[in-house]
Amino acid sequence: MSAILQINNIRKSYSSVRALNDVSLTVPTGSVYGILGPNGSGKTTLLGILMSVLRPQSGQFDWFDGQHGDAYRKQIGCLLETPNFYQYLSAEENLRITVSISDRGDESDIERVLKMVGLYERRKHRFGTYSLGMKQRLAIGAALLGNPSVLVLDEPTNGLDPVGIAEIRQLIKDLHLAGHTILIASHLLDEVEKVCTHVAILKKGIVLADGPVSDVMMDEDVVEMNATDAHALKTFLQAQGIATENDTELGLIRARFPTGTAKLDVLNQTCMERGIVLTHLVLRRKKLETRFFELTNA
Amino acid sequence: MKWTNLLYTEWLKVRRYWAFWGILFLVLIAYPGITYLFYSGYQDIRSTNRQLEVLLKFAIGSPFAFPEAWHTLAYVASFLVFIPGVLVIMLISNEYQYRTQRQNILDGWSRPQFLWAKMLDIGALSLILTLAYTLVVLVTGWVSPDIALAGIGVKSYFIGLFALITFNQLTIAFLFGFLFKRAFLALGFFMFYYIFPENILIQLSRWRWQTGNWYHFLPLEASDRMIPPPPYLARITNPTDYQSMMDAIPMHVGLSICYTAIIWVFCFWLLKRRDLS
Numbered sequence: 001m002s003a004i005l006q007i008n009n010i011r012k013s014y015s016s017v018r019a020l021n022d023v024s025l026t027v028p029t030g031s032v033y034g035i036l037g038p039n040g041s042g043k044t045t046l047l048g049i050l051m052s053v054l055r056p057q058s059g060q061f062d063w064f065d066g067q068h069g070d071a072y073r074k075q076i077g078c079l080l081e082t083p084n085f086y087q088y089l090s091a092e093e094n095l096r097i098t099v100s101i102s103d104r105g106d107e108s109d110i111e112r113v114l115k116m117v118g119l120y121e122r123r124k125h126r127f128g129t130y131s132l133g134m135k136q137r138l139a140i141g142a143a144l145l146g147n148p149s150v151l152v153l154d155e156p157t158n159g160l161d162p163v164g165i166a167e168i169r170q171l172i173k174d175l176h177l178a179g180h181t182i183l184i185a186s187h188l189l190d191e192v193e194k195v196c197t198h199v200a201i202l203k204k205g206i207v208l209a210d211g212p213v214s215d216v217m218m219d220e221d222v223v224e225m226n227a228t229d230a231h232a233l234k235t236f237l238q239a240q241g242i243a244t245e246n247d248t249e250l251g252l253i254r255a256r257f258p259t260g261t262a263k264l265d266v267l268n269q270t271c272m273e274r275g276i277v278l279t280h281l282v283l284r285r286k287k288l289e290t291r292f293f294e295l296t297n298a
Numbered sequence: 299m300k301w302t303n304l305l306y307t308e309w310l311k312v313r314r315y316w317a318f319w320g321i322l323f324l325v326l327i328a329y330p331g332i333t334y335l336f337y338s339g340y341q342d343i344r345s346t347n348r349q350l351e352v353l354l355k356f357a358i359g360s361p362f363a364f365p366e367a368w369h370t371l372a373y374v375a376s377f378l379v380f381i382p383g384v385l386v387i388m389l390i391s392n393e394y395q396y397r398t399q400r401q402n403i404l405d406g407w408s409r410p411q412f413l414w415a416k417m418l419d420i421g422a423l424s425l426i427l428t429l430a431y432t433l434v435v436l437v438t439g440w441v442s443p444d445i446a447l448a449g450i451g452v453k454s455y456f457i458g459l460f461a462l463i464t465f466n467q468l469t470i471a472f473l474f475g476f477l478f479k480r481a482f483l484a485l486g487f488f489m490f491y492y493i494f495p496e497n498i499l500i501q502l503s504r505w506r507w508q509t510g511n512w513y514h515f516l517p518l519e520a521s522d523r524m525i526p527p528p529p530y531l532a533r534i535t536n537p538t539d540y541q542s543m544m545d546a547i548p549m550h551v552g553l554s555i556c557y558t559a560i561i562w563v564f565c566f567w568l569l570k571r572r573d574l575s
Contacts, residue, residue, distance in 0.1 A: 053400050053574040074406035084401035086392070088315055100307040101405040142405075 004029040004150060004181045005050070010059035012045055012205075019045040020205040022059070027183060027198070032176045034192035034213075035185040037202035038296060043185035044081055046202070047154050050183075051078055063150075074102045077143030078152040083135040087128035091119050091138050094127055095145065104146025113141040116171075132159035140168065151175065151182045157191060169195050189292050201295050208295040216291065221262035223255045226280035233276050252280060304415040305422070311389075318385060322426070325381050329430050332378065333371055333438055337362050341443075358530030360444035365452035367439040369528045372456040375431050376463050376525050380492050382423055383471030387484045389419055390475035400574040409569045417562065420468045428461040459524050459551070466521045466554045473561050476568075492518065514546070520553040 005027035012020040020042045027033045035043045048054035050061055051073060063072045085094040095110045105113070114120040117137040122130070130138065136159045143151055156172070157165040172182055172195045186192050192199055193213065200210035209216045224247075227233040234253055237244050243256045255262075264281055271278050312318050340362065344351045361370040393399035402412055439450065471488050478484040500513045513519055524547060526532065532540035 048573075048575075051404050053403055055571070055573055070406065070408035070411075073404060078404045080400075080404055082397065084397040086311060086315075086396055086398055088317070089311075090314075093310065093314060097307060097310045098405050100303065100310055101402055101407050103406065 002029050003027060005061065005063050005183070007046075007050070007061045008059055010046065010049060010061065011057045012042075012049060012054065013057055018205050020049070020056070023202075023205070023207055024059075025200050025207065025210055027181065029181055030176070030179055031198045032172060032182045032184065032196045034196035034199040035183070035202060036187070036189065036192050036199055036292065037185075038187060040204075041187075041202040042205040043187075043202055044154055045205075047080055047152055047183070047185055051076070051080060051152060053080070074104060075148055076150045076152055077104070077145065077148040079136075079139040079143045079156060080152070080154045083139035085127045085135070085138065085142075088126060090124050090126055091130075091141075092123045094138070095142055098142045098145055102145065104148060109145055109147075113144045116144065117141040118167075133161060133164055136160055137164065140171075149180060151180060153182065154185045155187070156184060157186075157188070165191075201292060203296045209291075220259055221257040222284045223257065223262050223264070223267065224252045224280060224282045224284055225255060225267075225278060226252050227271065228277045228279060232274075233271065233278075236271065236274055236276060254284075301414065301418060304411060305418045308415050308419050308422075318388065321385050321388070322382070322423075325378070325385070325427070326430050328378055328381060329375055329427075330434050330437075332374060333434050336370075336374060337438060337442075360442065360446070361528060361530055362438050363442040363444035363449075364439040364446050365449035365454075366528060366530075367435050367442065368453040368456040369525075371431065371435045371438060372460045372525045373528055373531075375427075375434075375460065376522065379427075379464050379467045380471070380489070382427060382464070383468055383488060383492075384485060385423065386420060386468045386471040387475040387481060387488060390416060390472055391479060391481035391484055394479040395481070403574060410566055413562070413566055413569055416472065420465060420472060423468060424461055424465040427464050428457060431460050432457055456525065459547070462551060462554060463521055463524050466524075466558045467518070469558050469561050470517065470521075473565065476565055514550070515553060517554075517557045520550045520557065523547070523550040524554055 003026045005025075007023060007025045007027075010020050010023040011018075023042070023046060035046060037043050045054060049056045050063075052070065064075065085091075086097070089097075091114060092110060095105075095113070096107075099105050099107075099110065111120070114123050117140055119134060119137055119141065122134065127135065127138065136156070140153070140156060143153065153172075157168050160168060169191065172184070175182060176195075176197070184192070184196065196213055198211060199213050199216050201208045201216065225233060225237075230251075230253065234244055234246075237253070237255050245254050245256075246252075247254060262283055264283055268278055268281055340354075344354055360366060393402075399412060403409060407415070439445070439447075470491075474488040474491070475481075475484040478487060496513070496516045496518050499516065500519060503509050503513045514523060523543065526540070526543035526547070529540055532543065
């Protein structure tokens with residue numbers, strides 16, 4: 001998979017605080033790339049640099065195979081931090097300004113995105129009268145103008161109600177299926193886990209882990225097991241040098257294997273050969289939340 | 299991106315901005331309003347009695363007839379340039395308040411394009427105000443009882459001077475908006491600068507320090523000196539200086555162009571360097 005964005009050793013400080021420390025990432029074309037981190041981890045700073053509104057102290061990044069200048073931003077739909085529009089203008093008038101600056105979309109496209117984000121009925125109303133959720137929807141609508149191949153979304157579900165959150169997540173999934181590349185910054189683990197194909201975990205400006213979500217989440221295979229003779233099962237596993245722990249609440253044994261080495265069929269057969277009849281055998285993926293807390297020591 | 303597209307985008311921003319049009323309307327009626335005030339006052343005094351009319355005509359000539367109307371009304375209107383300065387400060391501080399300056403860049407403008415667009419705003423405003431000034435002069439000169447249409451073009455170069463003084467002083471207003479970002483702060487400092495520091499320095503230099511004419515080179519003073527007091531006023535206040543003030547106009551034009559250019563270069567330099575948070 002080719003890269004649509006290559007980030008090399010980006011460094012940024014605010015007086016004595018180092019916001020980003022040699023951040024390097026590769027965003028594959030067509031991925032939904034989540035940048036995950038607690039508040040103040042540098043997510044928005046990184047996106048601000050990638051969109052050229054913040055200046056890095058050092059390092060560089062290349063969008064679209066090394067396009068330089070300012071023109072690359074016109075190919076990217078962007079929502080950074082807060083929805084920024086002219087308070088005294090309506091949704092429609094604000095989007096006309098976006099079209100005029102970005103050269104993305106036209107009058108019919110404005111109508112399309114307003115319908116898409118559920119603001120068509122309120123299109124003539126002043127932006128200043130909108131609720132936070134409506135403002136967020138309009139910002140997402142502006143980012144979608146002209147159907148850009150890349151979207152940069154910073155906390156896209158901020159201020160939305162549960163229905164709005166579900167709609168935006170579905171929209172992101174649909175855009176991914178249609179081949180768009182989407183870069184999302186979020187502190188919501190659930191959000192990233194549900195929509196992203198790739199993730200980078202940031203803490204205090206340092207990338208702790210990055211790559212496909214499945215790789216980042218699984219630093220080991222955890223197999224939940226039980227047998228008619230649980231004691232015999234545990235003795236057998238320990239004899240094989242496999243780390244185990246008891247989940248007394250669920251009455252299960254958890255066996256830990258290095259990533260990618262747990263083969264359930266082989267395990268089942270070996271147990272059978274030793275007269276151990278398994279009653280429960282499941283390979284569990286670690287929740288991103290667990291992995292995130294492990295990495296960030298939060 | 300073409301300059302017409304920048305101007306069109308700026309037009310989209312103000313088209314339905316009623317506060318902007320309201321203040322612009324006030325500015326545009328202030329020009330004929332203040333002209334009418336002076337004009338009718340002058341006519342009233344003249345019409346009091348014949349002797350006074352002769353005396354006034356001898357002392358100050360026909361300030362509202364061509365060609366002197368160009369100079370008189372440029373001088374009067376130049377005192378009102380700070381009012382459209384409020385509009386300029388509104389336009390730039392709005393961009394900071396709503397964070398649309400940052401959004402404009404995110405949407406695809408380069409930082410210089412953002413500033414070129416603002417420069418076009420100031421250029422367009424200067425053009426509108428200059429047209430208003432020209433119209434007021436033409437009407438005033440036409441209705442003046444001392445009508446002298448033959449001299450209509452003689453001092454019409456004041457149109458250019460008025461356009462320049464307007465662009466220059468609106469650029470200074472822009473600088474305050476650009477630096478202070480918040481409208482009330484920018485307006486406060488702009489009005490303070492407009493009224494106090496240079497005037498205090500000038501008075502101290504003239505009457506206490508007696509340190510020569512260095513104050514002619516201060517930014518606002520240089521700008522003001524592009525349109526010196528009309529001859530009849532100069533005859534009253536400082537008769538020997540009038541010709542030297544007229545002779546110095548080209549120098550002050552050059553100086554004002556330099557100050558304007560320096561301010562814009564500084565703004566471009568600063569915007570290129572600073573983070574848009």
